[in-house]
Amino acid sequence: xxxxxxxxxxDDEESILATLRLVFEADGYSVHTARSSEEALGMLKDSVHxxxxxxxxxxxxxxxxxxxxxFAQSLxxxxxxxxxxxxxxxxxxxxxxxxxxxxxxxxPVDLTELKQALKRLLRLRKEKRLRKQS
Numbered sequence: 001x002x003x004x005x006x007x008x009x010x011d012d013e014e015s016i017l018a019t020l021r022l023v024f025e026a027d028g029y030s031v032h033t034a035r036s037s038e039e040a041l042g043m044l045k046d047s048v049h050x051x052x053x054x055x056x057x058x059x060x061x062x063x064x065x066x067x068x069x070x071f072a073q074s075l076x077x078x079x080x081x082x083x084x085x086x087x088x089x090x091x092x093x094x095x096x097x098x099x100x101x102x103x104x105x106x107x108p109v110d111l112t113e114l115k116q117a118l119k120r121l122l123r124l125r126k127e128k129r130l131r132k133q134s
Contacts, residue, residue: 004030005122008048010040010055010068011084020054023111024118037064041071050079051125052118057085063092069101077129080121084109 007029009020017033024031032048034040037059044050053072057065069081083096086107096104102121105114 004028005051006030006032006049007118008032008034008040008043008050008053008055008072008079010034010037010053010059010065012036012056012059016056023115027115036060037068040068044068044071044075051122052080052082054082054084054114054118057083057092057096058087062087063095066092066095066099069096069099073099073101077125080118080125082114082118082121084114 007024009017009024009031011017011020012035014035017035021031021033032043032050034043037055040053040055053068055065055068057063059065065083065085069083072079072081081101082103082105083101084105084107085092088104088106093104103117
């Protein structure tokens with residue numbers, strides 16, 4: 001039996017977390033949620049294994065989602081990192097690109113596009129790991 005991919009959703013808006021949880025669980029993912037960057041970082045530091053992190057950019061303070069992204073990228077194996085924002089500007093977009101996040105999307109998010117992007121990125125990450133092993 002194949003293991004369900006684990007996804008960590010990070011957003012300070014409860015309605016967004018609830019909607020995304022329903023969407024990704026319906027697609028067969030195991031979903032963890034965090035309502036702040038601090039909660040997300042705590043989960044990641046406590047070794048909660050995730051295959052992907054989907055984080056809001058602005059929560060308890062502006063651009064704090066980049067801290068979540070940066071920490072997630074330091075994990076081994078590194079999860080897919082996706083950042084969603086309703087407040088992109090030139091500076092935070094540049095920072096996200098410099099971090100080499102896997103996906104940056106403007107809110108409101110097209111759920112079909114987000115699901116397809118996550119599926120594609122997880123497949124690519126898995127293929128990359130398999131190539132390294134052989």
